[in-house]
Structures are given as structure tokens and as C-alpha cells.
Amino acid sequence: MIRFEILQQSRISHARLGRLHTPHGVVETPAFMPVGTQASVKTLSQDELEQLGYTLILGNTYHLYLRPGDERIARLGGLHRFMSWSGALLTDSGGFQVFSLAGLRQLDDDGATFRSHIDGSEHRLTPERSIEIQQNLGSDIMMAFDECPPYPASYDEVARATERTFRWAMRCKQAWLANPNGQSLFGIVQGGVYENLRLTSLEQITALELPGYAIGGVSVGEPVEAMRQVVSFVAPRLPADKPRYLMGVGTPEDILHAVQRGVDMFDCVLPTRLARHGAVFTTRGRLNLRNAQYRERQEPIDPDCDCWVCQRYTLAYIHHLFRAGEMLGLRLATYHNLAHYARWMARIREDIRIGII
Amino acid sequence: MIRFEILQQSRISHARLGRLHTPHGVVETPAFMPVGTQASVKTLSQDELEQLGYTLILGNTYHLYLRPGDERIARLGGLHRFMSWSGALLTDSGGFQVFSLAGLRQLDDDGATFRSHIDGSEHRLTPERSIEIQQNLGSDIMMAFDECPPYPASYDEVARATERTFRWAMRCKQAWLANPNGQSLFGIVQGGVYENLRLTSLEQITALELPGYAIGGVSVGEPVEAMRQVVSFVAPRLPADKPRYLMGVGTPEDILHAVQRGVDMFDCVLPTRLARHGAVFTTRGRLNLRNAQYRERQEPIDPDCDCWVCQRYTLAYIHHLFRAGEMLGLRLATYHNLAHYARWMARIREDIRIGII
Numbered sequence: 001m002i003r004f005e006i007l008q009q010s011r012i013s014h015a016r017l018g019r020l021h022t023p024h025g026v027v028e029t030p031a032f033m034p035v036g037t038q039a040s041v042k043t044l045s046q047d048e049l050e051q052l053g054y055t056l057i058l059g060n061t062y063h064l065y066l067r068p069g070d071e072r073i074a075r076l077g078g079l080h081r082f083m084s085w086s087g088a089l090l091t092d093s094g095g096f097q098v099f100s101l102a103g104l105r106q107l108d109d110d111g112a113t114f115r116s117h118i119d120g121s122e123h124r125l126t127p128e129r130s131i132e133i134q135q136n137l138g139s140d141i142m143m144a145f146d147e148c149p150p151y152p153a154s155y156d157e158v159a160r161a162t163e164r165t166f167r168w169a170m171r172c173k174q175a176w177l178a179n180p181n182g183q184s185l186f187g188i189v190q191g192g193v194y195e196n197l198r199l200t201s202l203e204q205i206t207a208l209e210l211p212g213y214a215i216g217g218v219s220v221g222e223p224v225e226a227m228r229q230v231v232s233f234v235a236p237r238l239p240a241d242k243p244r245y246l247m248g249v250g251t252p253e254d255i256l257h258a259v260q261r262g263v264d265m266f267d268c269v270l271p272t273r274l275a276r277h278g279a280v281f282t283t284r285g286r287l288n289l290r291n292a293q294y295r296e297r298q299e300p301i302d303p304d305c306d307c308w309v310c311q312r313y314t315l316a317y318i319h320h321l322f323r324a325g326e327m328l329g330l331r332l333a334t335y336h337n338l339a340h341y342a343r344w345m346a347r348i349r350e351d352i353r354i355g356i357i
Numbered sequence: 358m359i360r361f362e363i364l365q366q367s368r369i370s371h372a373r374l375g376r377l378h379t380p381h382g383v384v385e386t387p388a389f390m391p392v393g394t395q396a397s398v399k400t401l402s403q404d405e406l407e408q409l410g411y412t413l414i415l416g417n418t419y420h421l422y423l424r425p426g427d428e429r430i431a432r433l434g435g436l437h438r439f440m441s442w443s444g445a446l447l448t449d450s451g452g453f454q455v456f457s458l459a460g461l462r463q464l465d466d467d468g469a470t471f472r473s474h475i476d477g478s479e480h481r482l483t484p485e486r487s488i489e490i491q492q493n494l495g496s497d498i499m500m501a502f503d504e505c506p507p508y509p510a511s512y513d514e515v516a517r518a519t520e521r522t523f524r525w526a527m528r529c530k531q532a533w534l535a536n537p538n539g540q541s542l543f544g545i546v547q548g549g550v551y552e553n554l555r556l557t558s559l560e561q562i563t564a565l566e567l568p569g570y571a572i573g574g575v576s577v578g579e580p581v582e583a584m585r586q587v588v589s590f591v592a593p594r595l596p597a598d599k600p601r602y603l604m605g606v607g608t609p610e611d612i613l614h615a616v617q618r619g620v621d622m623f624d625c626v627l628p629t630r631l632a633r634h635g636a637v638f639t640t641r642g643r644l645n646l647r648n649a650q651y652r653e654r655q656e657p658i659d660p661d662c663d664c665w666v667c668q669r670y671t672l673a674y675i676h677h678l679f680r681a682g683e684m685l686g687l688r689l690a691t692y693h694n695l696a697h698y699a700r701w702m703a704r705i706r707e708d709i710r711i712g713i714i
Contacts, residue, residue, distance in 0.1 A: 038681040039674070045685060046669065068652065068677045076673055084669050295425065296433060306524060312403065312441050316433055318395070320425045324395040327684055328402060 002141065002211055003185045004243045004264075012353055014236045015263030020056070021219045022181045023087040024080060027056040029243065030259045030352075032345045033090060033267040034338055038063050039083040042272055044338070046085050052307075052335070052342050056088040056140075058267045061133050062097035066116050066123070070136035078138030078309050080349060090267070091139035092247075093130045093172075096216075098114040107147070109164060124193040127168040131175035131185075139183065143214065144172040146188045151222040158192035158217075165190045166204040169239055173208050188216035189234055193226050193310075198234050212243040215263070216221075219248030228257055245351040252281065252344045257350055260357060271339050276331035278322045281340040287315075289333060294319040307339035359498065359541045359568055361600045361621075367709055370595045371619030375596065375707045377413070377600055378498040379445040380539045381437060384413045384491040387616045387709075389702045390447060390624040391695055395420050396440040399629055400688045401695070403442050409664075409692070409699050413445040413497075415624045418490050419454035423473050423480070427493035437496030447624070449527075449604075450487045452503050453573075465505070466521065478563075485526040488532035488542075496540065499503035500571065501529040503545045504557075515549035515574075520549045523561040530565050543602060546591055547571035548581050555591050569600040572620070576605030585614055592618040609638065609701045616705055617714060628696035628698050632690035635679045638697040644672075646690060651676040 001024075008017040008291065014096050018029040029257030032120040034041045037060045039356040041049055051055065059079055064070060075080045079089055095112070099103060102123075103115035130145035145168050171185050176185040187205040191198030206213060215234050220229045231246060235258065238244045245265035246258050271281065278289040281300035287294070289301075300310035303319065309318075309332045321329030358380075363659030365374040375386035391406065394417045406414065412418045416436055419632070421427060424589055433439045436446055437490050455461060456631065459480075460472035468483030487502035502525050504518040533542040544562040565569060572591050577582045580668045588603060592615065602622035603615050612623050635646040640661035644651070646658075655666035658675065666689045667674075678686030708714040 037365045038677075039684055041682045043684045045688070047665070063681075067681055068673075072653060072673075076655065076671075081676075083673075084671075084674065157443060270381055282682065290423075296429060298433065308404070314433075314439075314441075316425075316429075317439055317441065320395075320439075321397060324397075324420075324424055326395055326397045326688065327400045328397045331400075331402070331688075345512075 001180070001182060002240065002243070006210070006241070008352060008357065012027065013260040013357060015259045015352045015357055016262065016264065017349055018243070018264055019184070020264070024086060024088040024140055025055050027088055028349060029264040030255070030345060030348055031056055031265050032255065033058045033265065033340050034268055035060070035269045035272060036083070038067070039288050041338075042276065043327070043334045048335060049085075050087070051339075052338050053318055053346075054087065054123065054338070054342065056090060057085065059089055059091045059092050059137065059139065060097060061094035061130060061137065062102065064091075064137060065094060065133050066118055070133040074136035074138070074173065078136075080138060082163055088141070089137075089139040090141040090173060091134045091137050091143065093143040094125050094133065095130070095143040096148050097149065097257070098125055098135070099148055109167070111143070127145065127171035128175045131172050135179060135183065138181075140352065141174065142185050144169045144185060144187050144210075146190055146216055148190065148217050148220060149192065151192070151220045151226075151324055153165055153192055155194055159195055161200045162190045165201065169208055173210065173282060182242050184211035186212040186214050188214045188215045189238070191302050192217055193222060193230060195233055198230065199237075202234060206239055210242075212245060213238050214245040214247050218246070219250060219268075227254070231258045231263065232261050234261050238262070250331075252308055252341070255344070256348060256357070258260065259352075272334050273336035275288050275337040276330050280333050289315070289319050289329070291319075300341070305336065305339060305343075307336055309336045309339070358537070358539060361598065363598070365709060367714065368712065370617040370714060372616045372709050372714055374405045374706055375600070375655065376623055377621075379413070381443060381445040381497055383562050384708060385444055386621040387612070387702060387705055388413055388622050389612065389698050390415045390554070390622065392417070392626045392629060393440070393623055395424070396436065398695075400684070400691045403440065405692060406695075407444070407619050409695050411444065411695070411699065413447060414442065416448045416494065416496065417454060418451035418487060418494065419459065420447050421448075421476055422451060422495060423491050426557050427490040428661075433497070435493075437495060440632065442519050445498070445531035446496040447498040447577050448491045448494050448500065448504040449502065450500040451482050451490065452487070453505050453604075455482055456505055456507065461668035468522070481614060484528035484559075485532045486531050487641065492502070492536060492538065492540065493500055495538075499533065499540055501526040501542060501567075503542050503573055505547065505574050505577060505623070506549065508549070508583075510549055511521075512551055512554070513708060515547070515551055515554055517635065518546045519554050519558045522558065526562055526565060528655055530567065541568040543567060543569040544572045546595070549572045549574055550579060550587060552590055555587065556594075559591060559594055562594055567599075569602060571602040571604050573604050575603065576607060576625070584611070588615045588620065589618050592620050595619070609698070612701070613705060613714070618707075629691050632694040635686075635690060637690050646675050646686070647679050648674070648676075658693050661696070662693065662694055666693045666696070
């Protein structure tokens with residue numbers, strides 16, 4: 001089980017400095033989790049993630065269930081051992097991917113039937129099966145199986161999904177407690193952009209008294225202002241003594257905004273996915289490495305960055321790697337972006353500590 | 358300029374232990390050079406190449422001329438600085454790629470006109486231009502521009518190519534000496550599988566008194582036995598005091614065979630290219646990581662390998678990475694194969710030292 005310790009509460013915002021104790025080590029919060037969809041944070045080695053200071057990463061239940069299969073991972077000793085990751089792991093429920101990535105075939109009160117994006121084969125996820133998969137994976141934190149409607153969705157659609165999310169959360173809790181095995185379950189607050197649905201969901205989900213709570217149903221296509229409004233509304237209303245996790249967010253600015261509303265945990269593919277498209281974060285803004293203006297630039301991606309990529313390589317070289325289709329380019333950009341995010345989170349924690357955010 | 362020091366001559370074969378002093382450090386010979394075609398040894402960082410103990414790598418003139426361009430690299434301080442490689446560099450002449458990769462349009466006594474494999478644009482390489490490009494790249498060792506006919510080729514074709522290779526080598530020498538700038542030029546012995554043409558080429562090329570000599574025109578599609586016969590015939594006849602480089606070879610066994618015939622230097626895409634196809638070298642033979650039999654194997658690629666990949670990851674995990682199309686799989690296999698080659702070369706050097714090969 002996890003234990004969440006709040007070290008300091010900001011006096012000027014909802015921000016808090018915390019420490020999440022997991023069966024696989026301690027995570028300083030607010031924390032950003034790199035996404036390791038298929039048991040790999042794309043292009044990086046686990047050594048590099050450690051070097052970057054990440055102590056908690058995310059694995060995707062939908063992908064790992066399809067390949068290599070949760071039962072196989074269980075036979076191989078669980079996801080930590082399978083991927084040689086001694087830090088903490090959080091797994092999502094698979095729900096979001098079923099709705100966004102797989103071919104959803106049928107959705108009913110019991111669960112969802114979908115087609116694999118790999119081979120078109122038909123599969124079924126229910127709350128119980130999602131938890132069973134996450135138990136096979138052996139993550140430190142499991143997420144409840146929820147229904148996450150895309151944006152925009154009507155009030156009635158979101159109301160039905162929110163109601164279903166609650167009933168599924170109860171079933172997830174039961175499945176979890178039948179075999180807790182040191183794992184923790186987080187509930188997910190849905191409700192789209194409708195404040196009264198958010199409030200209903202919040203009351204229902206927090207009544208389950210779970211070890212942590214997430215804000216779901218954001219980062220599904222809504223404008224950034226709508227997302228921020230939801231976060232501002234929901235986050236401060238979540239139980240103060242439990243970790244709060246904002247799913248799928250976001251830019252450094254979005255993260256800072258949410259931290260000030262009391263969020264402790266984040267995950268997002270943004271830094272890793274953008275990197276593979278050649279977009280990198282710097283202290284002076286975002287650059288696209290493919291841009292011809294970098295062809296002969298002898299400075300690093302970010303002169304203020306202390307990561308080994310910025311210590312060793314010039315913009316001109318990394319630009320060339322992208323133009324030439326060399327995989328090393330993807331690695332260097334990914335490493336740098338995750339270094340940027342790690343530093344950003346460290347600065348946020350320090351700013352909370354000294355009381356300026 | 359390079360300086361070649363022979364530390365020990367085997368009493369039971371032509372093998373010798375040597376030390377190649379270059380403007381960018383010392384290379385223990387016999388040495389294997391990883392291939393960094395586009396200023397990157399595919400998937401690996403320069404830190405990793407250093408970690409693996411490589412002190413000399415190869416860059417491809419044809420590719421770097423087309424992208425990012427040799428003049429650009431010159432403006433950026435040369436290839437070492439461009440790619441942040443402080444070890445030694447050898448560049449090929451571009452000839453082999455023009456014949457094998459580009460669309461060769463016209464070949465005459467002056468040079469070759471070809472179409473870029475990138476955008477179809479027309480370009481021309483001559484001996485002088487090849488040397489000029491290599492001077493712009495600033496490699497420690499440049500290769501003479503040669504004509505390398507594919508296998509099989511008739512006696513007359515090979516005879517003409519060998520003759521042209523000699524005339525081009527003289528022009529390369531002149532272009533090199535007009536601006537030596539600390540670089541060294543190696544001549545290339547051609548002659549295909551015809552011993553008397555090899556002998557003619559050997560006499561012509563060695564008469565130029567260059568800092569080193571290569572055996573070219575092998576690894577162009579001929580059977581391995583034909584290659585070995587050429588090496589057995591040519592290598593011992595090359596000047597004993599100069600480094601001998603066998604181009605494009607090969608498997609660990611081919612390398613050992615050639616070392617025993619007196620070869621000092623090798624390059625080959627085999628370990629890196631095979632790795633990207635999932636094939637890895639082990640002390641117990643070659644494995645294909647994509648093979649279903651490795652799905653649940655908990656041991657490393659090679660239990661006798663001390664590389665960090667074998668210290669950290671199981672066959673089951675790397676198999677999964679390959680099946681899932683994760684780039685980390687390519688990295689891990691590449692690193693392991695180059696570790697295998699580095700260890701193989703170290704063992705060859707040790708075996709020469711203790712007098713058993």
C-alpha cells in the first residue's frame with residue numbers, strides 16, 4: 001500500500017509538497033510520470049530514467065494486456081521485474097485506450113467489447129478484468145476502470161458515463177480488496193466540463209475512501225481553458241490527505257497551474273511524443289529541431305540545461321540526425337525533454353518549499 | 358599523420374599485435390571499427406561507443422557529402438567536432454556507395470556521375486573531389502577513391518577497374534599531399550578473385566608508399582571462401598610495417614581468419630545491422646530475438662556477456678521490445694553486438710600476446 005505524507009502546504013495557493021511512499025520507493029510530489037506504454041519509455045533505457053531522477057513511471061494496461069499479455073508478465077514475475085524497473089509503477093485501467101485507440105464494438109453496463117489495434121481480434125474489458133490485469137502486472141498504483149467520453153459530449157452522455165464510472169469504481173474496489181497484495185487503487189472523477197456532474201462524481205468516488213483520486217476526462221480534446229477550469233473546480237475539493245492525480249496533463253504551464261490548485265501527480269506523452277517529432281522544450285521556449293535555421297548552430301538545445309545531451313551535442317548535429325532519420329536524434333530529444341520536465345518539477349517543489357507558489 | 362607500431366609478431370601465423378597512433382588517440386590492433394554512416398553509429402550515443410572501448414569508427418563519405426554536406430561539416434569544425442567524437446575517424450572514399458547504393462549514371466576515367474538516393478539529384482565524384490570531401494570531414498584516415506566492381510565480374514572488367522583504381526590512387530595521393538593537414542591516406546588493393554590482378558594491384562598500390570593499405574573488392578557478394586582466399590593471398594604480401602585494413606569484413610570467424618593472415622583493421626555493418634533485425638551474437642552462437650521461443654526466457658542474451666544489457670535485461674523483455682516495435686530493442690541489441698565484437702577483438706589481441714594464434 002502507498003502512504004502519502006504532506007510535507008508542506010502553501011499559504012498562497014492549494015499547492016502542497018509531499019512524499020508518496022510506495023512498495024517500490026519514495027516519490028517526491030508534485031511528480032511527473034513519464035509514459036512507458038509498452039513497458040518502455042520510448043527510446044530510453046531504464047538506466048537513463050533513473051539518471052533523470054524519475055522514481056515513478058506509467059504503464060498502459062490496454063497495450064500490455066494485448067502484448068505481451070498480462071498473464072505472461074505475471075509468470076515472469078510482474079511488470080517491475082519484466083522491464084527491470086525497480087522504481088514505482090502506476091498502471092491505467094485500459095479504459096481510455098479502449099475508447100480512443102481500439103475499435104470500440106459495444107459498451108454496456110458490464111464493460112466494453114473492442115477490437116485490438118494490433119490484429120483486429122475481439123476482446124472484452126470489465127472493471128473486474130481491468131483490475132485482474134493490473135494485479136497481474138503488479139503495479140504499485142492501479143486505476144479504476146472508467147468511462148471517459150470524448151469532448152465534446154452532451155450533458156446527458158456525460159451524466160450516463162459519470163454514473164457508470166461510479167458503479168464500475170465500486171466493482172473495481174471490490175476486485176482490488178479481494179486480493180490487495182500491496183497494491184493501491186485510485187478512483188477517477190469524471191463529469192466532463194459540467195460542474196454539477198463533476199461535483200456528483202467527486203462525492204460518489206471519494207465516498208469509496210480509496211488511497212488516491214484522479215481527475216479524468218480531461219485532455220480528451222477540450223480547449224485548455226476548459227481543462228483548467230475543471231482542475232480549478234475539482235482539485236481543491238478532493239480529500240486533502242490523499243494524493244491527487246491529473247491524468248494526461250500536460251505542458252509545463254498546465255502542470256504549474258494544476259499544482260497551484262492542489263494536484264500532486266501528472267502523466268503525459270507530450271514531452272516524449274513531441275521529442276520524436278523534433279520538438280524540444282527549453283528555458284527560452286519550444287524549438288523544432290527539424291527547422292533549417294538550426295543547420296549550423298553550434299550551441300546546445302538549451303544552454304541553461306545541464307543534461308548530458310546539452311553537455312555534448314550541438315543543435316546542428318541533432319538537426320542533422322532528425323533530417324537523416326537517425327534514431328539517435330529521437331533518443332537525444334526525448335532525454336532532453338524528460339530532463340526539462342524533471343527540472344521543472346524539481347523547481348516547482350522548491351518553489352513550494354520556499355513559499356513562492 | 359598516423360604512426361603504426363608493431364608490438365608483437367606471432368610465430369605461428371601472420372597475426373600481429375599493434376598500436377596505431379592517430380591525431381585523435383591510440384588504437385590497439387587488430388581493431389574493429391563500428392560503422393557510423395551518417396555521423397551516427399545507428400541507435401547508439403557516442404558515450405556508449407566510448408564505454409564499449411571503441412577508439413576508431415568509420416564515417417561514410419558518400420552519405421555525409423549528400424547530407425549534411427562536407428562543406429557544412431567543415432564550417433562546423435570537421436566531423437569529429439560535428440558529431441562530438443574525440444576518438445579517431447576513418448572515412449571511406451564514397452566509391453563503394455556510388456557503385457552499390459546510388460544510381461550510377463556514368464563511369465569514365467575521370468570519375469563517376471551518380472544520382473543521390475535521397476532526392477535523385479545528380480552529382481559527380483572524382484579522386485580529387487573524394488579527397489577534398491574527406492579533407493573537409495577531417496578524418497584521421499582517408500581512403501583512396503577506387504573502382505570496386507560487384508561480384509561476379511569478368512577478368513577483363515576487373516582488370517580495367519584495377520588499372521583505373523591505380524591511376525585514381527595516384528591522383529588521390531597528389532590531392533592528399535597538396536594539403537596533408539595531419540591526415541593519412543590508405544591505398545586500396547583491388548583485383549577481385551583473380552590472383553594475378555591482385556598481385557598487379559598490390560605492386561602498383563604499394564609502390565605509392567602510403568601510410569596504410571586496404572584490401573578492397575571483397576564483401577561484394579562473393580562466397581566467403583573466395584573472400585578468405587583473397588585475404589590469404591593478399592594480406593601477407595602487403596608491407597609488414599604498415600597497417601592492413603580489410604574492408605567490409607565481417608563475422609567474428611572471418612575476422613579471426615584474416616587476423617591470422619596479418620590483417621590489422623576491420624569495419625563491417627554486420628553487428629549493427631543484424632542487431633536491428635533482432636539477430637545477436639553470443640558465446641553460444643547467433644540468436645534471433647524475435648523468435649517465439651524467447652517469449653518467457655528469463656536469462657540475458659548471453660549469460661557470459663558482461664555488457665550492461667546482459668546485466669539488466671532478459672531475453673523475454675528484449676523479445677517483447679522487438680515484437681512491439683520499441684526502439685529500445687534496437688538499441689539493446691546493437692549495444693550487445695558491439696560489446697560482443699569488442700570482447701572478441703580484445704580476446705584476439707590477448708591470444709596474439711600469449712602466442713596462441
